Amino acid sequence: MKTLFLSLFTLATSVLAWGQKIEFGIGTYAAMYRGDLMQDYGSASSFSAYSNYLVSNLGYGGSLHLKNNIDNQKAIRFGLTYGHLSGADSRAMSGKNGDPRRNRNLSFFTDILEFSAMYDYNFRPFGIDKYEYRFTPYVVGGLALFHFNPKAEYKGNVYELQPLNTEGQNLIKYPNKNSYALTTLAIPMGAGLRFALTDHLRMDLEFNYRFTTTDYLDDVSGTYADNPTIKSNYGEISAALADRRVEKGIKPFDEGVARGSAKYKDGYIMMGLHFRYTIINNACAAFR
Numbered sequence: 470m471k472t473l474f475l476s477l478f479t480l481a482t483s484v485l486a487w488g489q490k491i492e493f494g495i496g497t498y499a500a501m502y503r504g505d506l507m508q509d510y511g512s513a514s515s516f517s518a519y520s521n522y523l524v525s526n527l528g529y530g531g532s533l534h535l536k537n538n539i540d541n542q543k544a545i546r547f548g549l550t551y552g553h554l555s556g557a558d559s560r561a562m563s564g565k566n567g568d569p570r571r572n573r574n575l576s577f578f579t580d581i582l583e584f585s586a587m588y589d590y591n592f593r594p595f596g597i598d599k600y601e602y603r604f605t606p607y608v609v610g611g612l613a614l615f616h617f618n619p620k621a622e623y624k625g626n627v628y629e630l631q632p633l634n635t636e637g638q639n640l641i642k643y644p645n646k647n648s649y650a651l652t653t654l655a656i657p658m659g660a661g662l663r664f665a666l667t668d669h670l671r672m673d674l675e676f677n678y679r680f681t682t683t684d685y686l687d688d689v690s691g692t693y694a695d696n697p698t699i700k701s702n703y704g705e706i707s708a709a710l711a712d713r714r715v716e717k718g719i720k721p722f723d724e725g726v727a728r729g730s731a732k733y734k735d736g737y738i739m740m741g742l743h744f745r746y747t748i749i750n751n752a753c754a755a756f757r
């Protein structure tokens with residue numbers, strides 16, 4: 470964490486020395502995770518059902534931004550973002566206890582802490598000068614480093630899931646199953662609408678998707694391990710959170726049955742508002 474903030478400070482100092490217009494800002498988000506505990510629209514009986522499902526899975530987040538405007542269309546943006554994400558089979562849209570997804574009964578939540586560097590492009594020259602537009606659509610894309618730590622509640626207590634090895638990680642019996650990293654990379658890509666509210670105040674309405682390099686944002690990816698083996702090696706809590714069908718009075722899955730799908734990596738969405746204050750570098754104003 471110390472290294473992360475030191476890097477942000479170093480980048481901020483460098484940008485201040487080189488930019489024509491610097492912007493400092495804050496953002497607020499509705500956040501959503503995409504992964505093995507999230508249903509697709511094809512599973513919904515109606516658009517209304519899917520909309521209600523999306524609302525029930527919304528998280529929240531916020532961010533701090535530092536932006537350097539190279540010119541009135543191009544910029545480099547650095548961000549420190551926090552988000553809270555969750556998913557649960559109990560929110561499956563059918564509402565039926567016999568639904569296979571509900572019977573799986575898995576759930577998680579996690580906080581996200583992310584540092585990002587993104588290229589920002591306005592489709593129109595943006596600003597407050599005579600030949601600039603006070604409104605423009607824009608796109609962003611770049612690279613992010615983020616930390617997550619999936620957790621679940623069980624019998625009134627909260628447990629970190631990664632140390633429990635719920636899919637049989639690090640067992641001799643499963644040589645191809647190893648612990649997953651809690652800090653990894655993501656590729657943020659998004660688009661939005663940008664407004665110049667005053668000479669110095671900017672507002673962005675933005676949708677941004679993070680393509681991550683992990684399939685364990687939700688602690689679910691591969692197949693069920695043998696539950697008695699998990700219990701004998703890692704204890705009762707690990708076994709209970711590895712296969713939560715037992716809580717519904719259902720026999721645990723057999724070894725090798727799909728617990729999730731490793732075909733696609735997990736991701737998360739940030740939708741919200743950015744407000745930024747622009748500082749004009751007077752030393753550069755003569756060259757405008």
